[in-house]
Amino acid sequence: xxxxxxxxxxxxxxxxxxxxxxxxxxxxxxxxxxYRQDPGMGLKLIYYSVGAGITDKGEVxxxxxxxxxxxxxxxxxxxxxxxSQTSVYFCASSYSLGRADTQYFGPGTRLTVL
Amino acid sequence: SQKIEQNxxxxxxxxxxxxxxxxxxxxxxxxxxxxYRQDPGRGPVFLLLIRENEKEKRKERLKVTFDTTLKQSLFHITASQPxxxxxxxxAWASGAGSYQLTFGKxxxxxxxx
Numbered sequence: 001x002x003x004x005x006x007x008x009x010x011x012x013x014x015x016x017x018x019x020x021x022x023x024x025x026x027x028x029x030x031x032x033x034x035y036r037q038d039p040g041m042g043l044k045l046i047y048y049s050v051g052a053g054i055t056d057k058g059e060v061x062x063x064x065x066x067x068x069x070x071x072x073x074x075x076x077x078x079x080x081x082x083x084s085q086t087s088v089y090f091c092a093s094s095y096s097l098g099r100a101d102t103q104y105f106g107p108g109t110r111l112t113v114l
Numbered sequence: 115s116q117k118i119e120q121n122x123x124x125x126x127x128x129x130x131x132x133x134x135x136x137x138x139x140x141x142x143x144x145x146x147x148x149x150y151r152q153d154p155g156r157g158p159v160f161l162l163l164i165r166e167n168e169k170e171k172r173k174e175r176l177k178v179t180f181d182t183t184l185k186q187s188l189f190h191i192t193a194s195q196p197x198x199x200x201x202x203x204x205a206w207a208s209g210a211g212s213y214q215l216t217f218g219k220x221x222x223x224x225x226x227x
Contacts, residue, residue: 004157035217040123042203042217043158058214090157103148103215105157 001026004106006091012112013081021076021109023091031094032074033058033103034066036087043090049074081113117141118206120218128226133191135221137204143182144206149189152201152220161202162189194225 007022025032030051035043045058049068063085065077074093078085088110092103121136137147145166150158162178164171164187171178177190191198201222205215 040219042219043205044217045214048214059216092157102160102163103158105159108155108157 003027004091004093004104006089006106006109008109009107010110012114013078014114015081015083017081018077018079019081019111021078021089021091021111023074023076023106024072025074025091025093025104026072027093027095027104028071029093029095029104030071031097031101032068033092033094034064034074034076035090035092036060037090037108038087046076046089078111083113085111086113087111118144118204118216118218120202120204120221122221123219124222124224126224126226127194129194129196131194133194133198133223133225135189135202135204135223137187137189137206137218139185139187139206143185146207147178147180147187148205148207148215149176149178149187150203150205150217152203158203191223194223196225196227199223199225 004025033048034046037043044060047066049055055066068074088108090108091106094101094103117140119138127133148163149161152158162171164178164180175192179188201220203217203220205217207215
């Protein structure tokens with residue numbers, strides 16, 4: 001099993017550009033999450049999904065969109081990139097509710113917006 | 115609102131000693147508290163989960179305690195090794211109606227040979 005994979009690993013965007021961060025898991029997990037991690041800060045939840053077709057906002061959703069058309073994939077869309085979105089983005093998945101179960105994280109995408 | 119704080123940004127410890135990391139919370143007791151390890155440039159890796167009604171959990175050289183009176187969780191690594199050097203994150207979740215884990219900022223542990 002590859003676990004949770006994310007692409008790309010690194011990306012530099014110009015202000016106002018858009019991009020999609022890809023996330024795929026092969027563990028047949030229903031629950032998937034997107035976090036961002038800024039230097040010296042804890043992980044902040046952006047969006048989460050409890051199954052295909054169902055998504056909801058986390059703590060910091062502004063400037064992002066998600067979709068979940070399959071169990072495996074949970075892409076994160078950045079529209080009109082801003083310098084404040086410079087961060088490391090992690091995708092995670094869990095078999096059951098994240099609060100009571102292990103979350104498996106991907107390797108992250110380091111995004112810089114200039 | 116609920117806050118979770120990890121007391122130290124960094125902790126240096128001699129190899130072979132026990133490392134103790136602290137996670138404090140305010141207000142109500144979290145239903146679940148998890149500990150993760152994060153190496154530079156990598157995603158967090160789950161280590162241990164402890165529930166509100168549990169006082170202690172162990173896994174090999176790792177031990178987590180949960181003291182609802184002190185509003186604190188302690189994470190211990192016994193017989194620490196240089197390979198234990200990493201950032202350790204605690205994360206809490208409330209019990210009812212919440213899918214969210216809230217993460218602390220982490221404590222960077224350095225085990226000195």
